[in-house]
Amino acid sequence: MSALEPIPLDVGPPYAPRIAVLGLIPTVLVxxxxxxxxxxxxxxxxxxxxxxxxxxxxxxxxxxxxxxxxxxxxxxxxxxxxxxxxxxxxxxxxxxxxxxxxxxxxxxxxxxxxxxxxxxxxxxxxxxxxxxxxxxxxxxxxxxxxxxxxxxxxxxxxxxxxxxxxxxxxxxxxxxxxxxxxxxxxxxxxxxxxxxxxxxxxxxxxxxxxxxxxxxxxxxxxxxxxxxxxxxxxxxxxxxxxxxxxxxxxxxxxxxxxxxxxxxxxxxxxxxxxxxxxxxxxxxxxxxxxxxxxxxxHVYKRVSTLAKVHDRRRADVEMCCPPSRSSRTCGSDYGSTQSSTSRSSRSGVIRGLSEVDDLRTVTDTTRSSYPSTYLGSSYDSQTRSSETAGQRRARTITVITIGGIVDAEVVTDVRRRESEDTKSELSNDE
CATH class of the missing domain: 1.20.1070 (Rhopdopsin 7-helix transmembrane proteins)
Known part of the structure; x- marks a missing residue:
């Protein structure tokens, strides 16, 4: 029986359909x-x-x-x-x-x-x-x-x-x-x-x-x-x-x-x-x-792209910082920053959401740690007296640039401390 040949309608119930069905009547050959x-x-x-x-x-x-x-x-x-x-x-x-x-x-x-x-x-x-x-x-x-x-x-x-x-x-x-x-x-x-x-x-x-x-x-x-x-x-x-x-x-x-x-x-x-x-x-x-x-x-351990960038910047800072108290302070600050960054980026979420949190965490931590770390505790009194204001300013700006964070408050604080150091040197010379 061909696919177009209708089934006899007088047999039933059930009766053969009177309208064409999807796929028609199947055949063995096709x-x-x-x-x-x-x-x-x-x-x-x-x-x-x-x-x-x-x-x-x-x-x-x-x-x-x-x-x-x-x-x-x-x-x-x-x-x-x-x-x-x-x-x-x-x-x-x-x-x-x-x-x-x-x-x-x-x-x-x-x-x-x-x-x-x-x-x-x-x-x-x-x-x-x-x-x-x-x-x-x-x-x-x-x-x-x-x-x-x-x-x-x-x-x-x-x-x-x-x-x-x-x-x-x-x-x-x-x-x-x-x-x-x-x-x-x-x-x-x-x-x-x-x-x-x-x-x-x-x-x-x-x-x-x-x-x-x-x-x-x-x-x-x-x-x-x-x-x-x-x-x-x-x-x-x-x-x-x-x-x-x-x-x-x-x-x-x-x-x-x-x-x-x-x-x-x-x-x-x-x-x-x-x-x-x-x-x-x-x-x-x-x-x-x-x-x-x-x-x-936490099941999906996808590391954020921004977290990898922070890892490279941390390695650059460790290479540039001298093996003194400043390097230990630098490493501790970046370690705390990286730990919080890893916790936020470990979750395997979408790039846009995870990296916004990472950037916010790094910015907040750096904003509070850079002035105190690289301007206050990283140099002792002898280092301050032996270096000029221009050298301290160059070292500080270098550290900030390596960190990759351009913060207006940090730059303002650098300039303020440079002015104070200049005034103190002039008073000592007199």
């Missing part, structure tokens, strides 16, 4: 090889995510979304296996129903994952909004709404196979249009949420989480959400553009069916796995209020 190849890819994706989950769990790193991807790959393997069985028995309407149900049931898991990650980005970028009870209830409603849309779509599809009454078929079609449109909007909703969170001016400082930068996380969610939106919009448009079973359009054919469904979903699954979303979107267990996301940052 659909079976394609389904086998896709099954191999989904098996590989499931194995990768399951391996990541097991290794993370053995290390005490719990990340349940990895198991969600394993479940999604399992549903896709079942759907493709049922399509192979349907290809061998094209007149078996029950296999058609089972394949349709599993094909529609799997993709909603990816919708839920994208909504979850968009919520975490909202909490990180805008803690005053993302942690509100209203926001939590809104996302819980969205998760439940995805489930309701799936149940409506599956119920309407199954009922349409067991009736020939025009009014019931019309109602089933309305339900299917409502469900497919809602799912397409839900697939696109993470794009709106992430863009809104990125460009809305925040009222308080963001709270980074997981490994990597916020921009990489946002780009990953946006890319996967757009790919899923393309597939959901395709299925929704096909439901609106109905054709009879004996006269299908180009969008009903097998190439469009496999590309806009399984291929796009494979790209999404491997993108999450290869980009290590288990590290990027991980949050501490029990996080329920602002500040909880930052508790898990």
């Amino acid at each position: 659909d079976v090889p394609i389904c086998i190849i896709l099954i191999v890819f989904f098996l590989a994706a499931a194995a990768v995510n399951l391996t990541i989950f097991i290794r993370n769990k053995s290390a005490g790193h719990n990340f349940l979304p990895s198991t969600v991807l394993v479940g999604f790959c399992t549903t896709r393997i079942i759907a493709l296996s049922l399509r192979i069985a349907w290809a061998t028995q094209p007149v078996n309407v029950k296999l058609n129903i089972a394949a349709t149900i599993f094909a529609a049931a799997g993709v909603v898991l990816l919708f839920v994952l994208n909504l979850l990650f968009a919520h975490r980005l909202l909490r990180a970028l805008h803690p005053n909004i993302g942690w509100l009870p209203a926001a939590n209830y809104l996302f819980l409603f969205l998760y439940a709404y995805v489930l309701v849309c799936l149940l409506c779509a599956v119920t309407a599809a199954v009922v349409s196979y067991y009736t020939l009454a025009p009014d019931q078929l019309y109602k089933c079609r309305l339900v299917q249009l409502f469900a497919s449109t809602s799912l397409a909007l839900l697939a696109f909703l993470p794009v709106l949420l992430v863009f809104g969170a990125l460009f809305y001016p925040g009222l308080r400082r963001p709270e980074p989480f997981g490994h990597g930068s916020i921009s990489t996380k946002a780009l990953l969610v946006l890319t996967t959400a757009l790919l899923l939106t393309i597939g959901a919009a395709y299925r929704c448009a096909v439901n609106f553009a109905v054709r009879p079973v004996w006269f299908p359009a180009w969008w009903h054919h097998k190439a469009c069916y496999y590309i806009f469904n399984y291929d796009l979903e494979l790209v999404v699954v491997f993108a999450y796995a290869l980009m290590r979303f288990d590290m990027r979107f991980h949050v501490p267990d029990g996080a329920c209020k602002p500040g909880d996301y930052a508790k898990g940052l």
Whole structure:
């Protein structure tokens, strides 16, 4: 039986569909090889995510979304296996129903994952909004709404196979249009949420989480959400553009069916796995209020770029300072500065946030330590009497330049002490 040849309509219930279905009726020559190849890819994706989950769990790193991807790959393997069985028995309407149900049931898991990650980005970028009870209830409603849309779509599809009454078929079609449109909007909703969170001016400082930068996380969610939106919009448009079973359009054919469904979903699954979303979107267990996301940052030991610059400057200072009390003081001051810098940059947060804190810490510490260290305690009375004011000024400016901090207060203090030293030398000469 060819793909365009309709199934006899007088056999049932369940009755054969009177409208063209996505992918048409499968055939052994075309659909079976394609389904086998896709099954191999989904098996590989499931194995990768399951391996990541097991290794993370053995290390005490719990990340349940990895198991969600394993479940999604399992549903896709079942759907493709049922399509192979349907290809061998094209007149078996029950296999058609089972394949349709599993094909529609799997993709909603990816919708839920994208909504979850968009919520975490909202909490990180805008803690005053993302942690509100209203926001939590809104996302819980969205998760439940995805489930309701799936149940409506599956119920309407199954009922349409067991009736020939025009009014019931019309109602089933309305339900299917409502469900497919809602799912397409839900697939696109993470794009709106992430863009809104990125460009809305925040009222308080963001709270980074997981490994990597916020921009990489946002780009990953946006890319996967757009790919899923393309597939959901395709299925929704096909439901609106109905054709009879004996006269299908180009969008009903097998190439469009496999590309806009399984291929796009494979790209999404491997993108999450290869980009290590288990590290990027991980949050501490029990996080329920602002500040909880930052508790898990000690796991990711990413050193800030600014901290490395401070290390090099400290080495330069140690080489330039003479092996005297000044060098010991210089090292102790930079040691305290570096310890605070390392504590703030050890967390593995995004570059912009961690380095601002490092710069603030170094500036505050240097502002208080440089005048007392390099102008007061670094020289004893004998050194002061043997050096001229110009030499002391040159040494002090050199130390400040090596430190890399150009502070107006430090320069003012240097000039003030230079003036005092000049006056004291003139009085001694007299």
